[in-house]
Amino acid sequence: SAVISQKPSRDICQRGTSLTIQCQVDSQVTMMFWYRQQPGQSLTLIATANQGSEATYESGFVIDKFPISRPNLTFSTLTVSNMSPEDSSIYLCSVGGSLYGYTFGSGTRLTVV
Amino acid sequence: AQTVTQSQPEMSVQEAETVTLSCTYDTSESDYYLFWYKQPPSRQMILVIRQEAYKQQNATENRFSVNFQKAAKSFSLKISDSQLGDAAMYFCAYEWTDKLIFGTGTRLQVFP
Numbered sequence: 599s600a601v602i603s604q605k606p607s608r609d610i611c612q613r614g615t616s617l618t619i620q621c622q623v624d625s626q627v628t629m630m631f632w633y634r635q636q637p638g639q640s641l642t643l644i645a646t647a648n649q650g651s652e653a654t655y656e657s658g659f660v661i662d663k664f665p666i667s668r669p670n671l672t673f674s675t676l677t678v679s680n681m682s683p684e685d686s687s688i689y690l691c692s693v694g695g696s697l698y699g700y701t702f703g704s705g706t707r708l709t710v711v
Numbered sequence: 712a713q714t715v716t717q718s719q720p721e722m723s724v725q726e727a728e729t730v731t732l733s734c735t736y737d738t739s740e741s742d743y744y745l746f747w748y749k750q751p752p753s754r755q756m757i758l759v760i761r762q763e764a765y766k767q768q769n770a771t772e773n774r775f776s777v778n779f780q781k782a783a784k785s786f787s788l789k790i791s792d793s794q795l796g797d798a799a800m801y802f803c804a805y806e807w808t809d810k811l812i813f814g815t816g817t818r819l820q821v822f823p
Binding site (some may be wrong): 629631640641646656692696702707 | 763
């Protein structure tokens with residue numbers, strides 16, 4: 599299965615600022631997924647990113663708040679924009695499929711103060 | 712809409728004993744995949760086991776096995792010979808059109 603390197607592992611940010619999270623995969627993948635895990639909660643899909651096209655966002659998530667880039671088949675970034683304390687969560691990227699299961703990055707723990 | 716329900720927020724088990732974590736889901740699809748993921752305090756999501764809905768045989772991975780009841784839409788995880796390293800949050804997930812829908816999780820404690 600693919601190995602994902604996710605950075606940063608954690609950050610503390612001021613409200614109103616933005617943070618960009620990076621995920622690097624050790625093999626080429628068609629789709630990359632971004633999830634949010636709010637404190638004590640389960641994972642919720644934010645968007646699906648395909649290389650060469652705009653990301654597809656789930657209900658409740660918008661591009662202005664969570665812009666995603668997918669410049670090639672091994673890399674993607676998620677930006678959390680104009681942050682508020684409610685954005686404090688763990689953000690995870692994922693690749694894979696039903697055949698072998700999905701692999702996740704190690705997560706970014708974001709705290710907004 | 713597809714939903715996944717884990718009715719046990721917390722479970723505990725004695726080391727070397729067996730524990731079963733429950734999961735039910737709702738779908739109108741006939742062909743889908745189900746997963747159990749483990750999330751230790753490190754936050755890393757680790758795939759424990761997967762099940763293809765069209766396969767009647769229950770999946771098994773070493774000490775981990777599932778009881779898949781398609782008609783009842785039930786997908787429970789059995790952990791045999793529990794070890795201290797099994798302590799973690801366990802999430803049941805349903806895959807639909809490349810999207811994973813997760814349950815709320817069960818926190819498993821393992822006592823020596």
